[in-house]
Amino acid sequence: MNGPNGEIPGLALWTLVALMASAFPVRTPRGAVVSVSSAPTIVAAALGGPTAAALVALFGSTELREVRGEVPWYGSFWNHAACVLPALAAGLTFQLIAGTPYQIASLDSLVGVVLAGGVYFALNSALTAAAISLRDGRPMKGLLLADGKAFGLALVGLAPLAWLMSDAYLNVGPLSILIFALPLYTTRASYQSVVELRDMFTQTVRALASAIDARDPTTALHSEHVSSIATDIGKEMRCSEEQLEQLEWGGLLHDIGKIGVRDAVLLKPGRLDREERMLMNEHPVKGAEILKGVKKLAPELQIIRHHHEWYNGSGYPDRLIGQDIPYLARILHVADAFEAMTASRPYRPIPLTQAQAMDELHKYSGIQFDPVVVEAFGRTKWAGAAAPDDPEPAPAPPRKLIPVLGQVAALRTKGGLSHAKAADTI
Ligand SMILES: [Fe+2]
Numbered sequence: 001m002n003g004p005n006g007e008i009p010g011l012a013l014w015t016l017v018a019l020m021a022s023a024f025p026v027r028t029p030r031g032a033v034v035s036v037s038s039a040p041t042i043v044a045a046a047l048g049g050p051t052a053a054a055l056v057a058l059f060g061s062t063e064l065r066e067v068r069g070e071v072p073w074y075g076s077f078w079n080h081a082a083c084v085l086p087a088l089a090a091g092l093t094f095q096l097i098a099g100t101p102y103q104i105a106s107l108d109s110l111v112g113v114v115l116a117g118g119v120y121f122a123l124n125s126a127l128t129a130a131a132i133s134l135r136d137g138r139p140m141k142g143l144l145l146a147d148g149k150a151f152g153l154a155l156v157g158l159a160p161l162a163w164l165m166s167d168a169y170l171n172v173g174p175l176s177i178l179i180f181a182l183p184l185y186t187t188r189a190s191y192q193s194v195v196e197l198r199d200m201f202t203q204t205v206r207a208l209a210s211a212i213d214a215r216d217p218t219t220a221l222h223s224e225h226v227s228s229i230a231t232d233i234g235k236e237m238r239c240s241e242e243q244l245e246q247l248e249w250g251g252l253l254h255d256i257g258k259i260g261v262r263d264a265v266l267l268k269p270g271r272l273d274r275e276e277r278m279l280m281n282e283h284p285v286k287g288a289e290i291l292k293g294v295k296k297l298a299p300e301l302q303i304i305r306h307h308h309e310w311y312n313g314s315g316y317p318d319r320l321i322g323q324d325i326p327y328l329a330r331i332l333h334v335a336d337a338f339e340a341m342t343a344s345r346p347y348r349p350i351p352l353t354q355a356q357a358m359d360e361l362h363k364y365s366g367i368q369f370d371p372v373v374v375e376a377f378g379r380t381k382w383a384g385a386a387a388p389d390d391p392e393p394a395p396a397p398p399r400k401l402i403p404v405l406g407q408v409a410a411l412r413t414k415g416g417l418s419h420a421k422a423a424d425t426i
């Protein structure tokens with residue numbers, strides 16, 4: 001390795017810097033781990049070539065949780081491979097562009113380091129996304145785009161910093177790298193801020209969802225469950241990471257408009273009269289209005305407003321038909337209906353079994369629900385729980401229980417209900 005201290009001390013120094021950087025990684029919301037340890041790896045690629053870069057990456061990417069035995073061997077293997085292979089490629093790229101030995105303050109070395117950095121980040125991100133995609137069954141492209149958008153610029157910014165570090169190391173000496181502790185720290189702090197801001201936002205959204213659910217003891221955790229079911233359907237339908245996030249947040253907030261519905265109506269054990277039903281049916285519009293000032297939630301407004309539209313156009317508030325209903329709202333509608341049918345409600349204390357609820361979804365597929373969404377729901381674990389050979393089926397309802405949608409229709413026929421739509425999902 002080029003440098004004032006020879007091969008081995010140089011390797012040891014950059015490995016130590018990489019180790020220190022790896023000790024404080026930042027975990028992204030999608031499960032990837034980012035750190036600034038790539039900067040010393042790129043320096044090693046420039047000063048020592050592919051082998052030096054691979055060695056720094058191999059030892060320098062060790063995390064504290066690995067030392068504590070918290071990562072399975074295959075996880076460690078993949079994490080190190082996802083650093084070593086890009087490091088090799090970065091070393092080769094630098095040699096191809098700038099040749100050897102490293103030329104101080106030359107344009108060739110600058111271009112070489114930046115391109116080597118680009119190759120490192122691209123390969124490292126791809127390998128990390130591939131591992132998460134395999135582990136969680138999520139589309140790799142979506143993972144790459146989502147994390148690339150959040151961290152890409154900050155990661156690419158490390159390449160010119162690595163060039164400065166290389167020059168300073170050769171020109172001034174090993175102690176000069178102490179100066180770079182500050183920009184490395186601020187870069188890491190920027191990753192942390194991105195993650196913390198998102199966490200804070202998600203926690204606030206969850207707190208709001210709990211506030212809605214807490215008003216009615218029978219709907220405790222309804223929004224949380226709807227959010228999980230909708231996200232799982234979204235995964236089956238190969239939704240992008242952004243769409244999955246919209247389903248997660250839309251699921252949590254879909255009933256926020258019920259804040260404006262008074263207790264006498266919301267908690268009424270019997271059926272609602274016409275006026276009460278109209279009041280209750282305003283909640284999707286009210287919900288969208290409450291949140292319209294939150295820029296970050298702009299994509300979720302469509303889901304919230306239209307989560308009670310029926311596929312045949314007889315839903316509310318806008319009576320949209322089929323594909324005119326926003327895609328994610330159609331997904332949320334199925335999740336909401338399934339959760340509501342399998343939970344007790346003031347108007348229906350005994351819930352449907354999961355298998356019965358699944359039957360209802362099939363029965364009203366193409367009428368109330370988008371058939372494609374119902375089909376996708378059938379492939380989720382929620383529908384698996386509804387299979388007839390479920391080893392632990394939900395308690396069977398009394399023999400005379402009428403399926404929810406049918407029950408509503410029956411009551412309507414008797415003049416009991418003035419509005420039959422989606423009574424199971426209010
Ligand atoms: Fe609703």
